[in-house]
Amino acid sequence: MDIIEELRTFREKDIPYSRVLSSMCTIPHPVALEAHKMFVETNLGDPGIFRGTVELEKKLMSMIGELLHCKTPAGYICSGGTEANIQGVRAARNVQRKQRKGNLNIVIPKTAHFSFEKIGDILGVEIRRAGVDEEYRVDVGEVEKLVDESTIAIVGIAGTTELGQIDPIVELSKLAEERGIELHVDAAFGGLVIPFMDSPYPFDFQNSGVSSITIDPHKMGMATIPAGGIVFKDESYLMALEVETPYLTSKTQFTLTGTRPGTGVASAYAVLRHLGYDGMRKVVMGCLRNTRIIVEEMLSLGFEPVIEPVMNVVAFPTEEAERIKDELYRRRWVISTIREPKAIRFVVMPHVTEEVIKEFISDFRKVVGNG
Numbered sequence: 361m362d363i364i365e366e367l368r369t370f371r372e373k374d375i376p377y378s379r380v381l382s383s384m385c386t387i388p389h390p391v392a393l394e395a396h397k398m399f400v401e402t403n404l405g406d407p408g409i410f411r412g413t414v415e416l417e418k419k420l421m422s423m424i425g426e427l428l429h430c431k432t433p434a435g436y437i438c439s440g441g442t443e444a445n446i447q448g449v450r451a452a453r454n455v456q457r458k459q460r461k462g463n464l465n466i467v468i469p470k471t472a473h474f475s476f477e478k479i480g481d482i483l484g485v486e487i488r489r490a491g492v493d494e495e496y497r498v499d500v501g502e503v504e505k506l507v508d509e510s511t512i513a514i515v516g517i518a519g520t521t522e523l524g525q526i527d528p529i530v531e532l533s534k535l536a537e538e539r540g541i542e543l544h545v546d547a548a549f550g551g552l553v554i555p556f557m558d559s560p561y562p563f564d565f566q567n568s569g570v571s572s573i574t575i576d577p578h579k580m581g582m583a584t585i586p587a588g589g590i591v592f593k594d595e596s597y598l599m600a601l602e603v604e605t606p607y608l609t610s611k612t613q614f615t616l617t618g619t620r621p622g623t624g625v626a627s628a629y630a631v632l633r634h635l636g637y638d639g640m641r642k643v644v645m646g647c648l649r650n651t652r653i654i655v656e657e658m659l660s661l662g663f664e665p666v667i668e669p670v671m672n673v674v675a676f677p678t679e680e681a682e683r684i685k686d687e688l689y690r691r692r693w694v695i696s697t698i699r700e701p702k703a704i705r706f707v708v709m710p711h712v713t714e715e716v717i718k719e720f721i722s723d724f725r726k727v728v729g730n731g
């Protein structure tokens with residue numbers, strides 16, 4: 361068998377995105393694919409060789425900085441939200457270390473992504489979890505109680521993984537400033553959604569207490585995987601991450617990985633430049649409209665959302681969440697469930713079109729005995 365034929369047999373076993381309502385990733389934009397192909401052999405880990413790609417990353421970072429209301433953005437495109445969160449907290453630890461006592465800790469919302477489990481393990485910082493209010497936003501009073509002399513940073517989420525909710529970043533920013541600690545905002549998903557919504561919530565560097573933001577082009581930015589983003593409010597945070605690189609074309613490196621693809625940079629840049637803010641707004645609006653369609657369909661079947669969707673993520677409580685998910689999977693549909701409350705969850709990415717929704721709801725009806 362021809363090797364490409366052989367590869368196809370594996371690839372065909374993958375479930376196509378048109379059957380996936382659980383993922384925060386999507387089909388890359390065609391312009392992202394073109395850009396990816398062009399930069400496929402680039403390695404940003406050796407910047408003296410790939411000088412053009414380095415320049416492109418700088419342009420992309422200033423575009424992202426502008427979107428996030430930062431005049432002095434410093435950061436880079438990494439493997440994803442997990443790495444971006446690790447680097448955000450690692451920089452906070454290195455910046456704060458001298459001023460803090462005892463076993464260092466960070467305070468995160470209970471609703472935080474599981475990457476923070478890894479962060480606790482890798483960095484050896486204690487992870488303190490604050491509860492949420494009835495709308496699943498972190499309770500700032502609880503965060504305040506958990507902060508002590510060993511706290512290096514607070515984490516707020518702009519677009520929680522499970523419900524798409526936005527934490528009160530404005531209040532968290534004030535608290536971080538009062539206590540002289542860092543505030544890392546995990547906007548891995550929401551970072552490329554919120555700025556394109558009507559009257560966007562100020563989740564970004566407009567708040568002077570925000571030190572770093574995770575924002576992933578390989579989610580709503582429609583870039584090719586891997587393309588995560590970490591942005592610091594200024595270069596001092598990157599300097600706190602630097603190590604010496606004796607045998608490369610650079611003297612130091614602030615990234616977590618060494619060898620690093622330029623494909624994410626090129627594809628993210630291509631999409632943002634090609635679509636512009638207006639094009640991105642259209643994509644986001646389309647996803648929000650389709651989220652509404654799902655909500656209406658689900659309401660007609662007797663399912664009420666856990667919270668009114670804030671963005672294109674929505675969950676519906678049901679004791680039967682696991683059974684529904686498994687039964688749909690047998691029919692080659694992928695949805696997910698969440699931790700609290702027991703619920704089924706949909707992420708309405710650009711590939712979840714009206715047509716996909718129609719087909720999905722027809723199968724969903726059968727699974728819940730309503731078709």
Ligand code: PLP
Binds near residue numbers: 443546548
């Ligand atoms: N942060 C949030 C809020 C997320 O939703 C996710 C992934 O869904 C991550 C971080 C981790 O991103 P990645 O899977 O790209 O590492």
